[in-house]
Amino acid sequence: MRYISTRDHSIQYSASQAIAQGLAKDGGLLTPYYIPKLPGKALEDIKSMAYQQRAVYIMKMFLEEFSVKELTGFANVAYGPDKFDTPAVAPVRTVDENTHCLELWHGPTCAFKDMALQMLPHLLSASLVKTEENKTACILVATSGDTGKGALEGFKDVPRTKILVFYPKDGVSQVQELQMVTQEGENVGVAAVVGNFDDAQTGVKRLFSNERLRRELAGRGYFFSSANSINWGRVLPQVVYYISAYCDLLRDEKVQPGQMVNICVPTGNFGNILAAYYASEMGLPIDQLICASNRNNVLTDFLRDGIYDRNRTFYNTMSPSMDILISSNLERLLYSLTQDPDEVRRCMARLNEVGKYQVSDRVKDKLQKRFKGYFCDDKETQRMIRAVYQKYGYLIDTHTAVAFSALEQYRAETEDDTPTIVASTASPFKFCGSVLEALGEPSPASGLDALDQLAAKSGQPVPAPLAGLRNKSVRFTQVVEKERMVDAVLSLLE
Ligand SMILES: *Cc1c(COP(=O)(O)O)cnc(C)c1O
Numbered sequence: 001m002r003y004i005s006t007r008d009h010s011i012q013y014s015a016s017q018a019i020a021q022g023l024a025k026d027g028g029l030l031t032p033y034y035i036p037k038l039p040g041k042a043l044e045d046i047k048s049m050a051y052q053q054r055a056v057y058i059m060k061m062f063l064e065e066f067s068v069k070e071l072t073g074f075a076n077v078a079y080g081p082d083k084f085d086t087p088a089v090a091p092v093r094t095v096d097e098n099t100h101c102l103e104l105w106h107g108p109t110c111a112f113k114d115m116a117l118q119m120l121p122h123l124l125s126a127s128l129v130k131t132e133e134n135k136t137a138c139i140l141v142a143t144s145g146d147t148g149k150g151a152l153e154g155f156k157d158v159p160r161t162k163i164l165v166f167y168p169k170d171g172v173s174q175v176q177e178l179q180m181v182t183q184e185g186e187n188v189g190v191a192a193v194v195g196n197f198d199d200a201q202t203g204v205k206r207l208f209s210n211e212r213l214r215r216e217l218a219g220r221g222y223f224f225s226s227a228n229s230i231n232w233g234r235v236l237p238q239v240v241y242y243i244s245a246y247c248d249l250l251r252d253e254k255v256q257p258g259q260m261v262n263i264c265v266p267t268g269n270f271g272n273i274l275a276a277y278y279a280s281e282m283g284l285p286i287d288q289l290i291c292a293s294n295r296n297n298v299l300t301d302f303l304r305d306g307i308y309d310r311n312r313t314f315y316n317t318m319s320p321s322m323d324i325l326i327s328s329n330l331e332r333l334l335y336s337l338t339q340d341p342d343e344v345r346r347c348m349a350r351l352n353e354v355g356k357y358q359v360s361d362r363v364k365d366k367l368q369k370r371f372k373g374y375f376c377d378d379k380e381t382q383r384m385i386r387a388v389y390q391k392y393g394y395l396i397d398t399h400t401a402v403a404f405s406a407l408e409q410y411r412a413e414t415e416d417d418t419p420t421i422v423a424s425t426a427s428p429f430k431f432c433g434s435v436l437e438a439l440g441e442p443s444p445a446s447g448l449d450a451l452d453q454l455a456a457k458s459g460q461p462v463p464a465p466l467a468g469l470r471n472k473s474v475r476f477t478q479v480v481e482k483e484r485m486v487d488a489v490l491s492l493l494e
Contacts, residue, residue, distance in 0.1 A: 113150030156185030189492030
């Protein structure tokens, strides 16, 4: 299968080139030329498989250059018992007859980023061999919390990779900071940047385009790469769990063969919900895709009006992984709906120049047939955490709560009772302060003590990777000014 740029059909790569490069030369996103269809009895076959085998079956359809043996090796390590705390890997928890929560946070960092970032390093190192790249990949990440830790865990001690993570000194939670500065592994580096997430992100973008640094690193045997969700190697592993969830429901006779489901996803960069859309393009019986946003509701407006407008106030919310105004992966959806790289290029140029674009009525109609957008604020997020806990005894995190609110709004508006899979993207323990408050705890403890407080309150154990933070020693203390990030790169690579 060939991979093309969303902005230019004449730019074509193999899967391994697409994964090694991350981004197309023209700034477009590398995307499969077509989405393969699941064969007629695929779901029946996959139903009885373990998660690892399901991953191999589905990924193989997109990665012809990789052998089944190779992919099996990757899946067994990425989703093995050393990494995930349940053999189901991504279990489906039925909340009520029509609502099924797909728990994507059983991996080493307790957020859904693990589902892809445990697999990406295997795909990337194999791609470097296949493309005969003999330099070491130096992966630069700017993070507001979950991606940085997920990437560090995924890439630690992976041959021929180095990973450097920059986080805003005062822009991550205490638990998230501890997760990063205690990171183990020989090939990892972490530095705090004085400033906010934008400063860290802008700084990393400048590093990527710093020609002198690039040459200096090439001399030392490195090239820059990215672990952001624009890399196809991060989207593909996410397609797997939607198909897996449907197969679980089939296996447990909660849906009948062919029966439609809806999928509801708390959305930031549009990677996770895009994966659900691709699963539906492959033939998974999905009717509506419900796109849930927090107060940064740029996607809700886009789905309603067909106008994407990032010129608006940015809010810091209690679901920080969705605090984003430019949803990069939306570009892949636009490509799929228009099949027209010129139209995509025009939209992206407008976004770059004036921060805004409008799609044609034809595209808007297509969008609205498949996607419904809703949003909620922090108060509603906490009400939802409390309501779900009281009604079902089920504890959810702030991001998942935004999805539950969107689903409730959708159902009230449409009276649609189609069974729905809700993507649950983080363990509630990662955001214990907000969750404790939602449950009526007036003064949540600070730092790691809040973990124990939430455990006591909910009667659920603290996930082992978070409980283990107490015994880890701090390895990284470097704090850099945003103008000095080059020095940090050079010193971390020594
Ligand atoms: C990254 C993240 C999201 C948003 O996912 P996208 O793929 O960026 O849309 C939602 N919830 C959590 C907990 C996350 O870490």
